[in-house]
Amino acid sequence: MKVKCPECGAEFDAPDDVIVGEIVSCPDCGLELEVSSIQSGKVDVKIVRISGEDWGE
Numbered sequence: 001m002k003v004k005c006p007e008c009g010a011e012f013d014a015p016d017d018v019i020v021g022e023i024v025s026c027p028d029c030g031l032e033l034e035v036s037s038i039q040s041g042k043v044d045v046k047i048v049r050i051s052g053e054d055w056g057e
């Protein structure tokens, strides 16, 4: 299961039993990523915003 970090572009392996909604962290930049979909061995993730913190978006 390959995951591509949307922040730094690094590819890393997620556990084979990873599920949608699970949090994985990028080994490269340390960002926390939530699994948003899994399709034929490819895992899409979105960046987790820590609640309570305002990033000014």
Ligand SMILES: [Zn+2]
Residues within 6 Å of the ligand: 005, 006, 007, 008, 009, 010, 026, 027, 028, 029, 030, 031
């Ligand atoms: Zn990263």
